[in-house]
Amino acid sequence: MKSTRTTYISKMATDLKPSGIRRFFDLAAGMEGVISLGVGEPDFVTPWHIREAAINSLERGFTSYTPNAGILELREEIAFYMKNQFHVEYAPKDEIIVTVGASSAIDLAMRTILDPGEEVIVVEPCFVSYVPMVELAGGVAVRVQATKENDFKILPEQLESAITSKTKAIMLCSPNNPTGTLLNQAELKAIADLAIEHDLLIIADEIYAELSYDDEEYTSMAAIDGMRDRTILVSGFSKSFAMTGWRLGFVCAPIEISSAMLKVHQYALLCASTMSQYAAIEALRNGRPDVEEMVKSYRRRRNFIVQSFNEIGLTCHEPGGAFYAFPSIESTGLSSQEFAERLLMKEGVAVVPGDVFGASGEGHIRCSYATSLEELQEAVKRIKRFIDSL
Template sequence: MNTTKSYIAKKVEEIKPSGIRKFFDLASGMEGVISLGVGEPDFVTSWSAREAAILSLEQGYTSYTANAGLLELRVEIAHYMKTRFAVQYAPKSEIIVTVGASQAIDIALRAILDPGDEVIVLEPSFVSYIPLVELAGGSAVAVQTLKENDFKVLPSQLEEAITSKTKAIMICSPNNPTGSTLSKEELKGIAAIAKEHDLLVLSDEIYAELCYDDEYTSLGAIEDMRDRTILISGFSKGFAMTGWRLGFVCAEESLIQAMLKIHQYSLMCAPTMAQFAGLDSLRNGSNDVEEMKKSYHRRRNYIVESLNEMGLTCHIPGGAFYAFPSIASTGMSSEEFAEKLLIEEKVAVVPGNVFGISGEGHIRCSYATSLEQLQEAMKRIKNFISNHS
C-alpha cells in the first residue's frame, strides 16, 4: 500500500474518537473500579421480553422482516406513542424500527442534510450528535447552555444561532449528560422558533420513560409540531434493552420514506428476534418500567444530595439517570479530576468537556448502578476531595 497517500475520507479522519470510550478503556484494566460512567441500565431485560425472543427463535422467525420493521411492532409503537405521549403516527407509513436510537439519528440526518446545511446542537450534548451531523455532510452549530439555567436553552440563544443555512435544531429531553428535562412551556418556546423560521426539530426522546417529577411532554404533541418533528426513541433506556439494539423513528410520511431509502440499503432491517422482544416490552413491560423508574428516582435523590453535601454543586436532574455536578471548587479541569479520581480512588466518571465546551468544569455520574455501589462511590469521591482540598 502507498504509505504516502491516505485512503481515509477527510471527514472521518477529522472526527475525534469518543471521549467516553477513553475512560472506559482506562477503567477496564483496573480491579475494584466502581463505574459511574456507563450510560445503560443496571437492570436486565424483563423475563417476559426475553421469553418472547426465545420463542420467536424456536418458532423459526429468523428471516428478514419488512425494511421498516414488523408491522405488528409498528402498530404497537403507534399505540404506545398515542396513549403514552399523545402523539399519533400511521404504523405503515410514519414509523421505522431501527438498530437502536443512534441509527435513527444517523438516517434522519442523512435524509435531510445537503452539504453546508446547519444543525443547531444544544451542548452539553451526547457525544455522537455533532459527528453524525458532520458525517451526513452538514455543519453543527453548537449552542452552549449554562448551569445557571439548569442547562436549558434560552429562546434568545436559538435566535442568535439561526442563519439562512439552518435546517434543523437537535434536542434531547431528558438530556444526556445533564438530566435536564424541558417542560411543556419550554418546548413551546422552541416550537415557536422552529415554526417562525421553518425548521425541523430532531427530538431525541430515548429517556422519555425516565422522567421523575413532572409529566413528560413529547415535542411532537405540541400544537403544529408533529409534521416538523423527527421523533427518535427506542427500548434501550426505559426498557433496559441496550444490547438488543432496538429503536424507532417517527415522522410525517415524506421524511420517513426518505429515511427508509437509507435504512433499506445500509441495514435492511432491525434484528427479528429483538423486534419480538420489543413487541412484548410494549405490551407487558409497563410494571417493570415503573419499578426501574422508582429505583432510579431514589438513587437520584441520594446522589444529588451527597454531591451537594461534599461541595460538588449539582442541579436536580428531571430525568434520565445522570447527575452532572460542578467540580469547579476543586480547581481541577474535568479531565484531570476524572483521571485522578480513577487512579486514586478507583471511581470512573466521565469528564464533562467530552460533551462540549459548556460541560467543562463538570463530570457526568451515572446512577444506573446499585445503591450500595453508589454509597461506596460517594465515600471514595468525598475522600478524594478531602485529600485534594
C-alpha cells in the same frame, strides 16, 4: 503510473475524534475494584418475559429478514404506545421505522434531511455522537451552549441568535444526556414557536422519555401544537426497558420525511434484528410494570446522589429525568479531564469529564446512577476522600 496516494483513509474519518466516554470506560476496564459511573446503561437485566419472547421467536423459526421498516405488528404497537403515552398519532405503515438503536435513527435522520453545508443547531452539553453525525452527513453543526446558571436549559433567544439562512434543524434531547435536564411543556412551546417561525425541523431525541421524575406529565415535542409534522422523533428500548444490547430503536416522522428515510435505511441497514423486534413487541404490551419499578429505583438513587454531591461540596442541580447527575467540580480547581483521571487512578471511580459533551460541560463530570445504591454509596465515599485529599 506510480500512485501519489499517501493514505487510504478519508479526511472525514481521519479528523473524527474517538468517543470521550469510551476512553474512560476502556481505562477502567483494565483495573480491579473500579466502580463505574461512566457508561449510560441500566444495571437491570432485561425482564424475563421480554427475553422469553425473543427465545420463543427463535424456537418458532422466526429468523428471516423483516420488512425494511420493521415488523408491522411492532410498528402498530409503537403507534399505540406513542398515542397512549405521549398523545401523538403516527400511521404505523407509513410513519414509523424500526432502527438498530436510537443512534442509527439519528444518523438516518441527518443523512436524509441534510445537503452539504446545511446547518443543524446542536444544544450542548449533549450526547457525544450528535456533532459527528451531523458532520458525517455533510452538514455543519452549530453548537449552542446551555449553561449551569439556567440548570442547562436552553433559552429560545440563544437558539434564535444561531439561526442563519442555512439552518435546517435543531437537535434537542429531553431529558438530556448528560445533564438530566428536562424541558417542560412551556419551555418546549417556546422552542416550537421558534421552529415554526423560521420553518425549521426539530430532531427530538426522546430516548429517556419514560425516565422522568417530575410530577408534571412528560411532554413530547411532537405533541406541541404545530410540531407533529416538523418533528423527527427518535426513541427506543435501550434505556426504559433495559434493552441496551438488543440494539433496537425507532423513528417517527411525517410521511414525506419517513418515506425518504426508509430509502436510506434500505441501503444502509436493511432491517433491525428479527428476534429483538419480537422482544420489543412484548416489552410494549406487557412491560409497563417493569418500567415503573425501574423508575422508582432511579428516583431513589437520584435523590441520594444529588444530595450527597451537594453535601460534599460538589454543587449539583436536580435532574428531572434520565439517570445522570452532572455535578460541578470547579471548587476543586481541577479541569474535568484532570478530575476524572485522578479520581480513577487514586480511588477507582470512573466518571466522564463534562467537556466531552461540549464546552459548557467543562467544570463538571457526568455520573450515571444506573447502578446499585450500595455501589453509589461506596462511590460517594471514595469521591469525598479524593476531594479531601486535594
